[in-house]
Amino acid sequence: MxxxxxxxxxGAVLFAALVSIFLGFFLLYPMGLMLQRAFIVEGSxxxxxxxxxxxDPNRLDAIRNSMLIGVxxxxxxxxxxxxxxxxxxxxxxxxKRWLTGxxxxxxxxxxxxxxxxMRQIMARNGAVDIILVRLLSFFNIVSPDTMxxxxxxxxxxxxxxxxxxxxxxxxxxxxxxxxxxxxxxxLEESARNLGASPWRLxxxxxxxxxxxxxxxxxxxxxxxxxxxxxxxLVFHFHRVIPVQIxxxxxxxxxxxxxxxxxxLVILLCAxxxxxxxxxxxRRTYYMLSKNTRGAAGVPLGRRGTLLAYAAFGVVxxxxxxxxxxxxxxxxxxxxxxxxxxxxxxxxxFSDVFSREDTMVGIRNSLFYSTGSTMIDxxxxxxxxxxxxxxxxxxxxxxxxxxxMPLALPGFVLAFGYVAAFVGSRSFHxxxxxxxxxxxLMVSYSVRRLPFMVRxxxxxxxxxxxxxxxxxxNLGATPxxxxxxxxxxxxxxxxxxxxxxxxxxxxxxxxxxxxxxxERGFYPITKVIxxxxxxxxxxPNLAAAMGMLGMALLVVSxxxxxxxxxxxxxxxxxx
Amino acid sequence: xxxxxxxxxxxxxxxxxxVDDVTVDIAEGELFFLLGPSGCxxxxxxxxxxxxxxxxxxxxxxDGRDVTSVPPHRxxxxxxxxxxxxxxxxxVAENVAYGLKVRSVSKSELQQRVASALEMVRxxxxxxxxPNQLSGGQQQRVALARALVINPGCLLLDEPLSNxxxxxxxxxxxxxxxxxxxxxxxxxxxxxxxxxxxxxxxRLAVISEGRIVQVGPPEDVYHEPADVFVAAFVGETNLLxxxxxxxxxxxxxxxxxxxxxxxRAAARIDASRGGPCLVSIRPEDIRPAESDGDNVVxxxxxxxxxxxxxxxxxxESGGHVMKALVIAPSGNERPDRLYLPPDRVLIFEPxxxxxxxxxxx
Numbered sequence: 001m002x003x004x005x006x007x008x009x010x011g012a013v014l015f016a017a018l019v020s021i022f023l024g025f026f027l028l029y030p031m032g033l034m035l036q037r038a039f040i041v042e043g044s045x046x047x048x049x050x051x052x053x054x055x056d057p058n059r060l061d062a063i064r065n066s067m068l069i070g071v072x073x074x075x076x077x078x079x080x081x082x083x084x085x086x087x088x089x090x091x092x093x094x095x096k097r098w099l100t101g102x103x104x105x106x107x108x109x110x111x112x113x114x115x116x117x118m119r120q121i122m123a124r125n126g127a128v129d130i131i132l133v134r135l136l137s138f139f140n141i142v143s144p145d146t147m148x149x150x151x152x153x154x155x156x157x158x159x160x161x162x163x164x165x166x167x168x169x170x171x172x173x174x175x176x177x178x179x180x181x182x183x184x185x186x187l188e189e190s191a192r193n194l195g196a197s198p199w200r201l202x203x204x205x206x207x208x209x210x211x212x213x214x215x216x217x218x219x220x221x222x223x224x225x226x227x228x229x230x231x232x233l234v235f236h237f238h239r240v241i242p243v244q245i246x247x248x249x250x251x252x253x254x255x256x257x258x259x260x261x262x263x264l265v266i267l268l269c270a271x272x273x274x275x276x277x278x279x280x281x282r283r284t285y286y287m288l289s290k291n292t293r294g295a296a297g298v299p300l301g302r303r304g305t306l307l308a309y310a311a312f313g314v315v316x317x318x319x320x321x322x323x324x325x326x327x328x329x330x331x332x333x334x335x336x337x338x339x340x341x342x343x344x345x346x347x348x349f350s351d352v353f354s355r356e357d358t359m360v361g362i363r364n365s366l367f368y369s370t371g372s373t374m375i376d377x378x379x380x381x382x383x384x385x386x387x388x389x390x391x392x393x394x395x396x397x398x399x400x401x402x403x404m405p406l407a408l409p410g411f412v413l414a415f416g417y418v419a420a421f422v423g424s425r426s427f428h429x430x431x432x433x434x435x436x437x438x439x440l441m442v443s444y445s446v447r448r449l450p451f452m453v454r455x456x457x458x459x460x461x462x463x464x465x466x467x468x469x470x471x472x473n474l475g476a477t478p479x480x481x482x483x484x485x486x487x488x489x490x491x492x493x494x495x496x497x498x499x500x501x502x503x504x505x506x507x508x509x510x511x512x513x514x515x516x517x518e519r520g521f522y523p524i525t526k527v528i529x530x531x532x533x534x535x536x537x538x539p540n541l542a543a544a545m546g547m548l549g550m551a552l553l554v555v556s557x558x559x560x561x562x563x564x565x566x567x568x569x570x571x572x573x574x
Numbered sequence: 575x576x577x578x579x580x581x582x583x584x585x586x587x588x589x590x591x592x593v594d595d596v597t598v599d600i601a602e603g604e605l606f607f608l609l610g611p612s613g614c615x616x617x618x619x620x621x622x623x624x625x626x627x628x629x630x631x632x633x634x635x636x637d638g639r640d641v642t643s644v645p646p647h648r649x650x651x652x653x654x655x656x657x658x659x660x661x662x663x664x665x666v667a668e669n670v671a672y673g674l675k676v677r678s679v680s681k682s683e684l685q686q687r688v689a690s691a692l693e694m695v696r697x698x699x700x701x702x703x704x705p706n707q708l709s710g711g712q713q714q715r716v717a718l719a720r721a722l723v724i725n726p727g728c729l730l731l732d733e734p735l736s737n738x739x740x741x742x743x744x745x746x747x748x749x750x751x752x753x754x755x756x757x758x759x760x761x762x763x764x765x766x767x768x769x770x771x772x773x774x775x776x777r778l779a780v781i782s783e784g785r786i787v788q789v790g791p792p793e794d795v796y797h798e799p800a801d802v803f804v805a806a807f808v809g810e811t812n813l814l815x816x817x818x819x820x821x822x823x824x825x826x827x828x829x830x831x832x833x834x835x836x837x838r839a840a841a842r843i844d845a846s847r848g849g850p851c852l853v854s855i856r857p858e859d860i861r862p863a864e865s866d867g868d869n870v871v872x873x874x875x876x877x878x879x880x881x882x883x884x885x886x887x888x889x890e891s892g893g894h895v896m897k898a899l900v901i902a903p904s905g906n907e908r909p910d911r912l913y914l915p916p917d918r919v920l921i922f923e924p925x926x927x928x929x930x931x932x933x934x935x
């Protein structure tokens with residue numbers, strides 16, 4: 001009958017005002033500024049910057065390549081994830097829980113770290129090349145002395161697409177399984193009952209009902225692949241939008257066309273997001289009963305089970321190749337011209353903890369991420385509380401703004417900060433080229449805020465408002481109720497959200513690369529990037545640091561997964 | 575302990591008017607019931623007393639003091655929630671102690687009051703358990719103790735027994751009445767279970783579509799229902815459509831499909847206008863008849879059900895089926911005539927029954 005207390009305490013209003021100022025200043029203001037710089041030149045509205053994009057072959061090439069990467073990766077993700085989603089969504093077999101857990105493994109490493117390892121094994125005379133030569137020479141197709149048959153890193157485009165697909169298909173999988181689980185089995189059974197063949201059933205009932213999930217997953221995959229900065233950089237593939245923006249950001253005011261480029265990305269992402277919301281909104285069907293499929297599903301026979309294992313096995317094996325390559329790189333003493341390292345060592349790990357640049361990076365990242373996580377906890381818990389418990393003016397707008405970072409690429413936000421605060425006299429303390437600490441914390445926190453909000457919101461939904469009412473009824477003030485009842489009851493969700501925010505902040509790529517310009521302020525990811533560019537010993541050190549980051553992500557994903565359970569997938573949904 | 579007065583309370587949720595101009599007085603120390611079907615606004619009314627809902631119009635008084643704009647945490651009411659709302663991260667003792675800690679009660683007094691509250695609800699031996707280690711009935715008792723320990727001005731109970739099984743529900747009815755006797759606290763109790771209300775209440779208010787239809791002691795409400803909704807909702811009754819033929823004093827003669835029936839005018843009927851009306855008689859008031867006469871209807875018994883202490887007849891007459899209770903065994907399980915005692919037959923205004931769950935014969 002009621003969503004909770006309707007009294008609007010001064011605390012809630014004050015908090016809402018503070019959050020609005022924070023999000024307004026650090027999210028809406030930079031975006032607005034970029035829009036202004038893109039459309040208004042010398043005080044009047046113009047499309048000149050956009051038409052100049054069209055005339056510049058370099059810009060046009062970058063736009064084409066980025067679109068190509070986004071569309072191809074999304075399509076490949078669907079191809080990879082859909083069969084797996086159908087298998088787990090419709091059938092049951094022994095070991096299903098373990099296999100579905102394996103699907104998430106690729107998420108534990110940012111793709112640009114994987115790229116450092118993959119560079120090693122996909123290049124000329126890398127593992128792939130060597131194995132291919134061995135195979136072909138075994139059949140006497142080429143001579144065993146052939147050096148360098150293929151180089152998958154050449155040009156970089158193929159490598160980027162492979163890496164992105166292997167990284168993003170779990171997100172598609174999470175969206176698809178959620179959509180499938182939402183389809184009431186009775187709807188399918190009644191279609192079967194009315195005489196529909198399995199294919200007709202899929203075409204006319206199951207597929208239309210899972211469309212919203214497919215859209216949601218596609219949008220996220222497209223945006224993430226379209227806007228990834230780290231992977232193309234590592235592959236030296238500079239003809240994509242994010243890398244061009246990255247280069248432009250070093251001297252923002254010299255090239256106004258970059259504003260048009262950024263705004264183009266913003267508009268594209270916003271359009272994609274709006275489209276997905278519209279399509280999935282219109283196609284959100286009311287399911288009469290809550291699904292009963294859950295853990296059940298049609299049991300598979302022995303052959304079916306083997307096929308299911310094979311499908312998961314092939315995909316997971318492919319997906320962990322980048323991880324394995326990074327691991328091998330991190331322990332290899334010498335790895336030249338052989339499929340596997342010829343001698344191994346742990347010295348890279350000890351180096352990580354003894355070198356000054358790596359330790360500075362780790363210290364910086366710990367500091368930045370702790371700060372950004374604290375911001376996320378305060379703001380995220382507050383927003384989730386308002387969304388779940390208060391009937392307040394502007395609630396809908398708050399929801400949209402808080403979720404906006406999901407569709408907002410990191411390099412766009414970072415570019416906006418550079419444009420807004422570099423050389424700024426009124427906000428000198430925020431100038432990232434002087435000291436990026438404040439802006440890095442803020443950008444990490446803004447980017448991961450949706451994780452926190454969704455995680456805690458899920459907690460509030462599970463806590464009946466009558467717990468809070470009982471407390472107030474017994475005389476506790478709303479503040480005391482929040483402290484003694486509400487927060488303790490959602491503490492697990494706060495912890496889960498904070499773990500995710502922290503570890504994703506530790507491995508945040510694009511804002512780190514753009515905002516941190518001096519070595520003393522480098523966070524881990526920028527140190528990894530800088531090392532990976534150092535041909536001598538760098539890649540091994542970078543790989544060793546990547547392994548440490550991976551360990552951190554594994555732990556936090558395991559903890560959050562335990563707390564959030566089935567609802568974990570919601571964090572990665574549009 | 576306080577006397578509670580609600581004055582012209584109106585509460586809307588969007589387009590829906592949940593409570594519509596309700597005025598009621600609840601005496602100090604009274605065990606008062608708000609009874610009505612689900613969605614009638616009774617819980618909203620209770621939450622308005624607790625301060626969780628702000629009424630669009632009207633005032634709430636505790637002992638003559640206007641508390642309309644006092645926030646929930648300063649009203650000193652004790653509420654027992656339908657789902658108990660025991661905090662899962664606190665033990666039984668911590669749950670009960672919470673309201674006392676809020677009131678900064680000294681430690682020794684706190685322990686003593688928690689112990690006696692748990693004693694009162696017979697849960698002293700479970701004080702160190704967590705709520706998820708308790709059965710539904712035990713959680714119910716803890717929720718009562720938690721609300722009572724603060725010595726509330728009034729105790730508000732929102733369908734407190736609806737999550738319990740039938741046997742436990744009967745047991746808890748007596749428990750709550752005992753606690754009311756022992757504490758003397760003003761209790762306002764919301765339920766949709768008319769048997770609960772009839773058996774426990776000192777007075778009850780029957781609510782329908784956000785309005786109070788009738789207030790009074792259970793006997794009055796049961797025997798002298800103000801309108802046909804109350805007659806059908808509180809207890810069971812047979813309803814017949816009819817046309818007023820003549821009236822003299824309190825007695826009205828009605829022409830029905832079963833023939834002429836004479837009865838008493840209900841509280842809100844203007845018999846002088848004649849026309850259509852509804853005839854109501856409760857199953858237990860009907861008696862088998864040996865021969866024809868006034869208020870005797872002829873027909874046949876289509877089903878007899880033995881219920882132990884009584885027997886239930888389904889009796890068909892004039893195209894209608896009516897229900898009657900007879901003493902079992904009566905020796906005449908299948909009568910062909912029934913006598914409707916005129917002082918037990920009530921004549922109502924028609925038309926208020928539509929869609930309200932009454933049984934139309």
